[in-house]
Amino acid sequence: MSRLERFTYFERVVHWTLGLSFLYLLMTGLAFSHPRLFWITVLSGGGQTARFLHPWIGMLFSVSLGSMFFIWAKDMRLESNDREWLMAVRAYATRQKDGVPPAGKYNAGQKLFFWAMTVLGVVHLASGIPLWMPAGVLGIGPFYGGTVNTMRLLHYATTLGGGGLLIVHVYLGTVAYPGTLGAMLHGRVSRGWARLHHPRWEKEQAGD
Amino acid sequence: MPQLPGSSLAVKRISASPDPAPSIRTAGPEFAKLIDISRCIGCKGCEVACKEWNELKIEPTRNFGSFQSHQDLSADTWLLMRFTEIEVDGDLQWLIKKDACMHCEEPGCLYACPAPGAIVQYENGIVDFNPDKCIGCQLCISGCPFDVPRFSAETHKVYKCNMCVDRVEVGLEPACVKTCPTNAITWGTKDDMVALAEQKVDRLKDRGFENATLYDPAGVGGTHMMYVVPHGDRLVDYDLPEDPTAAPGALAALAGLKQLGMGVMGLGLLGTALHYLKYGPEVADEEASDPASPEPGSGPDAENT
Ligand code: HEM
Ligand code: HEM
Ligand code: SF4
Numbered sequence: 001m002s003r004l005e006r007f008t009y010f011e012r013v014v015h016w017t018l019g020l021s022f023l024y025l026l027m028t029g030l031a032f033s034h035p036r037l038f039w040i041t042v043l044s045g046g047g048q049t050a051r052f053l054h055p056w057i058g059m060l061f062s063v064s065l066g067s068m069f070f071i072w073a074k075d076m077r078l079e080s081n082d083r084e085w086l087m088a089v090r091a092y093a094t095r096q097k098d099g100v101p102p103a104g105k106y107n108a109g110q111k112l113f114f115w116a117m118t119v120l121g122v123v124h125l126a127s128g129i130p131l132w133m134p135a136g137v138l139g140i141g142p143f144y145g146g147t148v149n150t151m152r153l154l155h156y157a158t159t160l161g162g163g164g165l166l167i168v169h170v171y172l173g174t175v176a177y178p179g180t181l182g183a184m185l186h187g188r189v190s191r192g193w194a195r196l197h198h199p200r201w202e203k204e205q206a207g208d
Numbered sequence: 209m210p211q212l213p214g215s216s217l218a219v220k221r222i223s224a225s226p227d228p229a230p231s232i233r234t235a236g237p238e239f240a241k242l243i244d245i246s247r248c249i250g251c252k253g254c255e256v257a258c259k260e261w262n263e264l265k266i267e268p269t270r271n272f273g274s275f276q277s278h279q280d281l282s283a284d285t286w287l288l289m290r291f292t293e294i295e296v297d298g299d300l301q302w303l304i305k306k307d308a309c310m311h312c313e314e315p316g317c318l319y320a321c322p323a324p325g326a327i328v329q330y331e332n333g334i335v336d337f338n339p340d341k342c343i344g345c346q347l348c349i350s351g352c353p354f355d356v357p358r359f360s361a362e363t364h365k366v367y368k369c370n371m372c373v374d375r376v377e378v379g380l381e382p383a384c385v386k387t388c389p390t391n392a393i394t395w396g397t398k399d400d401m402v403a404l405a406e407q408k409v410d411r412l413k414d415r416g417f418e419n420a421t422l423y424d425p426a427g428v429g430g431t432h433m434m435y436v437v438p439h440g441d442r443l444v445d446y447d448l449p450e451d452p453t454a455a456p457g458a459l460a461a462l463a464g465l466k467q468l469g470m471g472v473m474g475l476g477l478l479g480t481a482l483h484y485l486k487y488g489p490e491v492a493d494e495e496a497s498d499p500a501s502p503e504p505g506s507g508p509d510a511e512n513t
Contacts, residue, residue: 032322032345033466035224047323047343048364095487134346135359148350149320149458156462160469167476171484178489192492 002191004205006183014067015184021061022166025124028054029159055132058125065121072114075105082108102199113169120162127155215239217377221329223321231331238333239376240398241385243306244408244436245446246417247392250289250304252277254384254393258287258308261372261383281307283360286369287384294445301439305446306384306393309356309369311335313429314454317368320351333398333432334371342366351459353428353452371432401434408436427453 007015028050031040041050084101085092085108091099092109106114130143130151143151173180179193194202218231255277259266265284269277275291292303315335318327326341327348337348337357344364349357357368372382380386381395394404405422412420421440424430437443443450455463 034470035226035322035324038224038322038324041343047341051343051345052364093483095490131345131347134350144346144350144355146350146456146458148347149456149462152347153458153462153465156465156469160465160472164472164476167473167480171480175484175489176480176487178491190492190494192494196490196492 003188004191004194004202005187006189006194007187009187011071012184012187014064014071017060018064018068021057021064022162024057025054025061026159026163026166028057029155030163033156033159055128058128058132062121062125065118065125068114069118076111076114078108078111079104082111085109086112097196103197103201104204105198105201107198113165116165117162120158120165123158124155124162127151127158131155215330215332215376215379217373218331219328220331221315221318222325223318223327224324236331238331238398239371239395239432240333240401241311241371241382241433242394242396242401242405242436243433244392244394245304245306246408246412246420246436246438247390248289248304248306249390249392250275250291250302251389252289253387253389254306255285255287255289257383257387258369259285261375262286262370275302281356281358281368283358283362283367285358286367290447292445292447294442296439296442303439303442303446305448306433306435307356307447308433309335309371310354310428311369311371311432312353312454313431316351316353316428316452316454316456316459317348317357318351319454320347320459322347330373332376334373334376335432336370336373337366337368339363339365339367351454351456353449353454353456398430398432405434405436412436412438423448425449425452427451429454 024044027040028044031037031050032054038047041047044050044053081101081104085103088100089109091097092107128151129137130141130147133141134143134148136142173184177193177197179189180197183189183193191202194205215236218236220229220231222230258264264286267278267282267284269279272279276289278285278288281288287306287308290305290307292305294301294303311333312335313333315327315329318329318335321327322345323341323343326338326343327335328338329335342365344359344366346357346359346366348366349355349359357366359366372380372384375382385393385395394401396404402422402424405424409420409422417438419441420436420438423435423437423440423443435446435448437446437448439445
């Protein structure tokens with residue numbers, strides 16, 4: 001049986017470091033911002049521990065975000081074909097595959113998701129640091145007062161964007177498209193999966 | 209000092225609590241502390257009394273060219289008499305501010321706090337921090353329009369004046385009030401203190417302080433520590449914000465966005481669930497071979513995760 005390698009070991013390690021750290025930040029962040037969800041901090045050792053860990057996991061998130069950017073940015077460049085794909089996103093969502101231009105290794109939606117998460121991640125980091133060290137860091141600051149309050153707004157708005165996108169990403173990566181999660185777990189996909197979701201990429205791999 | 213009623217510690221507001229105010233007891237007295245700056249002689253007895261009653265650590269200090277004892281409030285210094293020397297109409301004026309928590313009716317600290325129960329406000333007007341519940345995020349410092357709470361690097365929690373809540377509860381006045389030798393600090397029900405303040409303001413006006421005023425800012429719903437300010441036109445020089453607010457624009461917007469937030473997440477989850485119910489999983493057909501690249505031997509894939 002023919003299997004195609006989709007993600008290397010390194011790519012998978014980077015992706016899951018990113019994915020799990022993001023999930024942790026999302027859960028504890030929502031606990032800090034919604035009193036009814038504060039109980040989530042108990043899963044992380046209590047409020048003070050969660051508040052201590054959140055920014056450090058944020059550092060792990062930022063490092064993995066940077067790594068993901070370097071290994072994937074070149075594959076994520078938008079091409080003219082992506083425009084047509086985006087025009088056909090309705091057909092894509094309603095499974096009318098005929099109307100959707102064939103995708104390469106990543107379709108335009110995945111590419112935009114990559115860019116959106118990169119930008120949102122940078123904003124998360126930039127707004128998170130004044131919240132982390134409001135008394136100032138590296139000679140900049142203090143941030144108490146207006147700066148912290150504005151950064152809270154920005155940090156939370158970014159979370160809403162990222163959280164919303166993540167729901168769609170996880171849905172498509174797991175239950176919607178069987179075989180996709182495997183790509184990120186053990187790295188390989190079947191020929192049929194590749195032909196269905198990424199036909200142009202599948203053709204490029206024909207020689208394997 | 210007239211005998212004061214004790215005050216039950218009925219809770220009016222709790223930080224980060226979505227539930228309504230828990231108290232059903234609303235008849236209790238609401239207290240206020242009134243500072244008559246014009247009567248303060250700068251002895252700092254109140255600072256000492258505060259340290260003593262609350263058993264706060266002594267902080268070594270040094271002469272930095274001011275009458276002031278310390279440069280700033282700290283986790284161990286909840287009360288600081290601030291001294292500002294300025295010239296008013298050619299005269300040297302010594303402006304004094306009793307810097308400590310104002311015990312706002314609308315406490316910005318409490319609204320900014322993400323930890324349930326870390327900040328409470330009692331029916332008697334006192335805003336109290338509960339270090340047991342504090343997670344050390346310091347967001348209250350940014351929520352406070354008076355820059356009062358201070359972070360302790362030792363315990364990673366935040367502290368401030370608690371209006372000697374343990375004294376007030378049993379009918380005593382706060383320690384600073386008790387100790388003040390000139391009666392510059394008075395204590396009583398909020399109504400009585402406002403009435404007293406109005407008399408004091410009138411007397412100051414008679415003495416030629418035509419801008420004398422009561423500082424009980426409406427932007428935070430009034431405070432339970434109020435000032436009689438002789439130079440009411442110079443609040444900034446006293447380091448008293450002209451128009452403090454418990455809900456700065458960014459935090460008001462954040463509160464609004466949070467209402468939206470759960471909706472966005474909820475609709476996202478609902479949307480994907482409905483999509484799945486309608487379209488189900490999109491399973492790859494391993495048999496159908498693309499004529500362009502026929503694939504011998506590719507059977508149904510067992511790897512349908
Ligand atoms: C990248 C580095 C990050 C740093 C340094 C950081 C740091 C912080 C800090 C210090 C706070 C204040 C917590 C509190 O005091 O209650 C905070 C709040 C929060 N964080 Fe992060 N964070 C980061 C990334 C993220 C990410 C990726 C997410 C979402 C997935 C996130 C979601 C949140 C949320 C929702 C809040 C609550 C905001 C509020 O209500 O004010 N953070 N973050
Ligand atoms: C924690 C839950 C997550 C799961 C279950 C998950 C799952 C997956 C899967 C299965 C793939 C492979 C898609 C393919 O082969 O085409 C993938 C790719 C990817 N993931 Fe995730 N992921 C998660 C979280 C994240 C997070 C938090 C980010 C970014 C901040 C992220 C960014 C990406 C990117 C950029 C790709 C490649 C492009 C794409 O498929 O959209 N993932 N993910
Ligand atoms: S002065 Fe600051 S710390 Fe005191 S109640 Fe008002 S907002 Fe809270």
